[in-house]
Amino acid sequence: MQDIILKVRNLSKKFNLHLLGGKVITAFQNASFVLKRGEFLGISGKSGSGKSSLIKCIYRTYLSTEGEIVYYPKNGMPIDLARCLDEEIIDLRHRKIGYVSQFFYAIPRVSCLKIVTQTLIQQGVDEDGAKRRAKNMLLRLLIPERLFDAYPSTFSGGERQRVNIAQALVKKAELLLLDEPTASLDKTSRAIVLDEILKLKKKGISVIGIFHDDEELKRFADRILVLEEGKIKEIYKNDKNS
Amino acid sequence: MRDWILKVENLTKIYGDGCPNCLKSETNKCPFCRATIAVNSVSLALYSGEILGIMGESGSGKSTLVRSLYFDISPTLGEAYLNGEERNIFNFNSQEKRKLRNFNMGMVYQSPYRGLNFEITAGGNVAEKLLMANWRSYSNIRRRLIDLFEKTELPLNRMDDFPATLSGGMQQRIQIAKALANNPEILFLDEPTSGLDLSVQARLLDLIKKIQQELKISIILVSHDLGVIRLLADRVLVMREGRIIESGLTDQILEDPQHPYTQLLVNSML
Numbered sequence: 067m068q069d070i071i072l073k074v075r076n077l078s079k080k081f082n083l084h085l086l087g088g089k090v091i092t093a094f095q096n097a098s099f100v101l102k103r104g105e106f107l108g109i110s111g112k113s114g115s116g117k118s119s120l121i122k123c124i125y126r127t128y129l130s131t132e133g134e135i136v137y138y139p140k141n142g143m144p145i146d147l148a149r150c151l152d153e154e155i156i157d158l159r160h161r162k163i164g165y166v167s168q169f170f171y172a173i174p175r176v177s178c179l180k181i182v183t184q185t186l187i188q189q190g191v192d193e194d195g196a197k198r199r200a201k202n203m204l205l206r207l208l209i210p211e212r213l214f215d216a217y218p219s220t221f222s223g224g225e226r227q228r229v230n231i232a233q234a235l236v237k238k239a240e241l242l243l244l245d246e247p248t249a250s251l252d253k254t255s256r257a258i259v260l261d262e263i264l265k266l267k268k269k270g271i272s273v274i275g276i277f278h279d280d281e282e283l284k285r286f287a288d289r290i291l292v293l294e295e296g297k298i299k300e301i302y303k304n305d306k307n308s
Numbered sequence: 309m310r311d312w313i314l315k316v317e318n319l320t321k322i323y324g325d326g327c328p329n330c331l332k333s334e335t336n337k338c339p340f341c342r343a344t345i346a347v348n349s350v351s352l353a354l355y356s357g358e359i360l361g362i363m364g365e366s367g368s369g370k371s372t373l374v375r376s377l378y379f380d381i382s383p384t385l386g387e388a389y390l391n392g393e394e395r396n397i398f399n400f401n402s403q404e405k406r407k408l409r410n411f412n413m414g415m416v417y418q419s420p421y422r423g424l425n426f427e428i429t430a431g432g433n434v435a436e437k438l439l440m441a442n443w444r445s446y447s448n449i450r451r452r453l454i455d456l457f458e459k460t461e462l463p464l465n466r467m468d469d470f471p472a473t474l475s476g477g478m479q480q481r482i483q484i485a486k487a488l489a490n491n492p493e494i495l496f497l498d499e500p501t502s503g504l505d506l507s508v509q510a511r512l513l514d515l516i517k518k519i520q521q522e523l524k525i526s527i528i529l530v531s532h533d534l535g536v537i538r539l540l541a542d543r544v545l546v547m548r549e550g551r552i553i554e555s556g557l558t559d560q561i562l563e564d565p566q567h568p569y570t571q572l573l574v575n576s577m578l
Contacts, residue, residue, distance in 0.1 A: 084568030085575060126557060128564040152543050152557050153355055157309050173539060175514050184521075 070138060071241060071272045072101040072124070077133035077148070079119050093119035094296040097133070101241075103140075104270045108287030108304070110280060115293040117276045118168070121243050123148065124274065125165045126155045137163075140240060160188040164239035166247040170230035172218040178229045179204065179214040185233045203236040204229070206262060208255055223250045228259070235262055242266065244275035248282065260285065312391055313526050314354040314377070314494060319386035321347040321372050326384065336369065336550040346372040347383070348550035354494065359520060359527045361541030361558065363534065363573070369550040370530040371418075374496045377528070378415045379405045410440045414487025418499035420479035423486070424471045430482050431457075431467035437489040456485040461515060477508035481515070488519065497529045501536060513539055534577045538562060546570050 078095040082088060094116030101107050109117045122128040124135055130148040138144045139162060145154060159165075173181065179200055186196035204214065207228040213221070218229045227250045234242065244263070248256045264286060267273060277283040283290065284304055292299045322330055324343030336345045347369040354360050362370045376383045387396040390412065397408060417423040424433050431453050435443075443449050457464055460481045471479055480500055487495055497516065501509040517540060520527055531537050537544055537558060544561045546554040546569070554567040565571045 081564070082566075084571050122563070127559045129556070129560060129566065151309075152555070153309055153358075155557060156358070156542055171538075175510055176517075187521075 069103040070100050071103045071105075072138070072274075073134075073136045074099050074101075074124075075134050075136070077120075077123060077135060078131045079116070079123050079128055080131045092296050093128075094293060097298055099291060099298065099301060101272055101274060103272055104267075105288045106267050106273045106275065106286045108283040108290040109274065109276045109293060110283060110290055111293035111299075116296040117293055118245050120293070121165075121245050121274060121276065125159075125163065125243055137241070161190070162240045163243065164234040164237060164241070165243045166231050166234040166245060168246045168249060170218070170226050172221075172226060172229075174219050175217055177215045178209065178218045178221070181218065181229060182233045182236055185237050189237050199236055200232070203232045206258070207232050208258060224252060224255055227251060228255060231259055231262075235266060238269070239271060242271055242273045242275075244273060244277075246276050246278050249278050256282075310355040310357060312353045313356045314391075315389045316350060316352045316377065317387045317389075319347055319350045319373065319376060319388065320345065320384050321369075321376055321381060322384040334549070336367070345550050347376065350386075350547075350550075350552055352545060352552070352555075354526050354528060356493075356526055357520075357524045358542045359529055359540050361537040361544040362528065362530045362547060363532060363537050363544055364547035365532055365573075368547040370532075370547050371498050372550075373547070374415075374498050374528055374530055378413055378496055379409055380415075406440075410437065411490050412492050413494050413496065414489075414492040415496045416480065416483045416487050416498065416500045418502050420471060420476070420483060423483040424479065426471050429468050429470055430462070430474060430478075433471065433482055434486045434489055437486050441490045452489070456489060459488070459519070460485040461511075475508070476504050477512060480504070480512055484512075484515065484519070488523070488525075491523070493526060495525050495527045497527060497531075499531055500529075502531070502533065509536075516540060534562065534574065546573070 075098050077097040079093040081091045081093065083091065097120060109120065111117050119128060123130045124147060126147060133148065135147040136144050137147050182200035182204060183196045186199055187193060209225060209228055218226045231247050248259050251259060260282065267286060287304045289301055290304050291301045320331065322343050322345050325341060326343045327338060327341040329340045330338040330343055330345050331349060333339060333345055338345060350373055364370050372381060375381045377388060383398060388398055390397060434453055434456055435449050438449050438452060453467065454464060457467060462478060462481050462485065466474060471482060501512050513536065519525065529540055541558045544556065544558050545552050546561065548569050554570050561570065562574055565574050
C-alpha cells in the first residue's frame, strides 16, 4: 500500500450567517478521500460547487463544521488539521504546507524579494541562502531583477500573482494547496508556472489543486475529484497522465 | 511548535465593589450591583515570536487587559505566568514588578502623553528607561540611544528636542525606542497607529514588523483596525463586553468568523 499524506473523512463545511437571521449555507458535505504521498489530486467542478471551500478548510482559513483532516507528516505524529491548535497550524504553514490563493493580498510597502525571502526564513533557511533561492525562483517566474525591490501592490495582476506563486513554490513544502493559481496569467507565464509545479511534483511533493481549465488539470493530475453541489460525485484516475 | 512565553488565566478587572453575580453578567455592567466589569475572565497564551492581535470596539476591555499585564492597572482576579517562573506575576512585590516592566516588557500607548514625559527631551525619555535598568555610563547610554534612534528610524538631530515639538509619528517612534530600550521579551502595543495619517501609519507598521522579525520579540497588539490586525497579527482574539468571544488564525477570523458579533465587525470592514 502506498504511503498516505492526508486522509479526509466525512468533512463538511456550513456557514451560519448570523446577519441573515442564522441562514445556513452548505459549501460541501460528507467529503471523504485520501491523498497519497507524492500524488497530484485535481479538484474539478462548476463554480460554487465547493472546491475553494474544501481547500480553505484544509489550510484552516475556514473552520470545518464536521469531520476530520488527518495530516501525516513525514516525520512526526499525525495531526487533525480541522481540530488542532492554531499554533500548530501556524507552525505547519511555516514549514510543511504551502498555499496559493486566487487573489494575492499584497502587504503594502514590502518588496517582492523580501516577501519571498521571508517565507524561507520562516522555514529556518539562513538569510543568504533564502535570498539566493528567492531570487532564483522569481527569475524563473519571469519577474525581472529590476522589480525585486518594488512593492507588489504596484504590480500588474499577472506579476502580482507570480510573486504569490513564487512564495508558495520556493519553500519545499510537503503538501501544496493550489486554488486556481494560473487564472489571472497570460499564456506564457501560465506555461512557466505549470512547468514549475510539474518540477515540484517530480520531487515528490503532494498537491491538491484547482485549475479553472480542465485541460490544464489533466496535464498533471494523477486522480481527479469531481464536486457537484457540495458533494463528491466521483474520483477517477486520470489516464492521460502517466 | 513554539513555546508559550506568557500565560494568562481568568483575568478580571471590576471597577466598583463587585458582587458574586458580576462574572455571570452578559454585558460589562453588572445588573445587580452596577459595577463595571472591564475585563471578564480572560485567558490567553502568547507564544514566543508571534504577534497576537486583540480586536474589538472601544470599551470592549482590550486596553484594560494589556495595561493589567503591564501592571498599570491591578486586576481584581486572575493569574499570569511567564515561562520559567512559577509564581503568578500579579503576586509579585512592587520591586519585582518594576523589574519585569523594565527588563522583560515594553509598552506603546495610543496616546504619547501617556507613554512619554513631555517635560524632558526625546532622548531623555528613552534614557530614563535605561537608567531604570541600571545603566550608568554616560557614553554607553549615548551609544545605546543612537542605536535605538537608528533602529526606530528617528533622526538623530531630534534627540535633544522635546516631545511636544515632534510629529505624531515621531512621538510613537520615541515610545517604541523607549519600549525596546532593554531588549524586552514581550512588547504591548495599544492602538499604536490610531489617529495617525495613512503614510505615517504605514511606515510605523513596517517598523513594527521589521522589529518583530529582527528581534524575534513576542507582541500583543491591540487594535480596532482590522487592516492593522490583518497586516501584523498571526492570531487574533476578539473581545466584546470584557470577554473573549472568539479566537483563531487571523485569516480564519477575517474570512470565516463564527460569532455573530465578529461577523458584523468583519462585514463592516471597508
